[in-house]
Amino acid sequence: MVDDQLRDLGKRVQAVRARRATELRGSGGASRGQASGGMAIGLRIVIEMVAALAVGVGGGLFLDAEFGSSPWCLIVGxxxxxxxxxxxxxxxxxxLDARQKREREAAIASERADGLDEG
Amino acid sequence: MADKDAAAGGHGGGGLDPLHQFQIHSILDINIGGYDVSFTNSSLWMVIAAAIGYLLIRQGAGAGALVPTRMQLIAETLYMTVANMVRDNVGDAGRKYFPFIFTLFMFLLVGNLVGMVPGSFTFTSHIAVTFALASVIFIAITVIGLVKHGLKFFTLFFPHGAPLATAPILIPIELISYLSRPVSLSVRLFANMMVGHTLLKVIASFAIMLGVVGGIAPLALLVGITALEFLVAALQAYVFTILTCIYLHDALHLH
Structure with a gap:
């Protein structure tokens, strides 16, 4: 008795979840993600760039101080x-490219699956 | 003292220093073998964050009811988020590292969110904290890769299919790129938290300086930015954790 009720509840939760997912995908879900994503992507790339340069220059300065070879290690670094x-x-x-492509393919695949369900 | 007052005055009066919130002061002085290991306000909030994270999961998972309470739902959602993240980004081999990654995520998430409480201290806004975390992760992942693959691990530093003649240039570049991982990981978290909290303080001081009538516009802006900061707090904890997963995947599978 209780089991039946729970199973019923589970089914209903799943149905609502599926509907919510398709709604989010359809309306503005993607564009909203892109608007705030542009800044995040820019910041991510800048930090990656600065970090590598900082490691190179920092390592060069450290080696120069260690071996007294200024400024050659700095230049190479x-x-x-x-x-x-x-x-x-x-x-x-x-x-980022690969991620975007995967998401697009997943969206297309699930749309196709929805179409098959209804048809 | 005089210098500090002058600096505060230079910011436009009111004695509002937006960086004051990041000051570390000792609560309990401890000195072991000449090293200063005092219990500071930063340590206090780390303990609080760890305790809240522990109690949240303990309280939520303790019941284990089939129809979850609100608390259990929160705990289960967090658990599922990290479990999916590990499964998608590391694969099945990452399952045994799940406890560490989940603990890391909870610590950072609760730490970032607790920092949004007025009057609290955001320990993730200090590079000393984030860089220590990132270094531990970086060293652990390198050791895992070395143990798992032995000397083959070093093929990570040579892109697959590149001509052998390019090795003298490519290997140092890849090595620097690899060494920059803990730097970018820690700078990203610390910079985001510090910038956000400074911005909040600066705009709040505008609101105070402009008075009751003129201060309405900065106050409205402040409400919006506060909401944005909550998003950043959750997002940066997520990004830190997902990048840990990606690095772990690299070490486990070598490309």
Whole structure:
């Protein structure tokens, strides 16, 4: 008796959840995500870039202080740090691209599934 | 003292210093072997955050009812969020690291949110705290990768399919890129929290300086930014945790 009620409740919760998910996807869900996402993506890329450069320059300065080879390690560290910064930016961009593509494919797939259910 | 007053005056009067909230002061002086390990306001709020996180989960999961109470629903939602995150980003191999990742997420989430309570202290707004967390994660993940793959772990520093002649340039670049992970991880969290809280304080001081009539506009802005700060608090805890998952995935699967 109680089990039946619970199962019924579970079914209803699941139905509402599915409906809510499709509604969110349909109306403004994507555009709202993009508006606040642009700033976040920009900040993420900037931090990745600065972090690699800071590690390169910091490492160079440390090695210079250690071996008294100023300024050569700093120069090499700066160049390698710039390379690392670009590597980080490229990796982040590729990661974001892949994520976006996966989300789009998932949305298309679930829409198709909805269409099959109704048809 | 005189310097401090002059600095506060330079900001436009009222003695409102937006950075005052980040000051660390000792509550209980402890000195062990010449090292200052005092119990500070930062430590106090870390303990409070850990206690709230523990009690929330304990209270929520303790009942284990089939029809959840509100408390249980909160605990289960948090658990499911992190469980899905680990499953999607690390895969099945990440299951045994779930307790650590969940603890990390709860600590940061509660710490960020507790920092939004007026008069409290946001310990995540100090790079000393976030960098310590990021270093522990970075070292642990490197050790996990080394134990799991041995010397093969170092293929992480050479992109698959690149010509061998490019190795002298690519390996240092990849090494720096790898070493920059804890820096970017910790700077992201600390910068977001510090900027947000400073902004709140600056706009609040506008509201005070402009008086009852003119202060309405900054006050309205303040309400909006407070809501935004709650979003940032939750989002940054999530981002910190998800990046930990991604780094763990790299160490476990090597590309």
């Amino acid at each position: 700066f160049i390698l740090g710039s390379g690392g910064a670009f590597a980080n930016v490229l990796r982040t961009a590729r990661d």
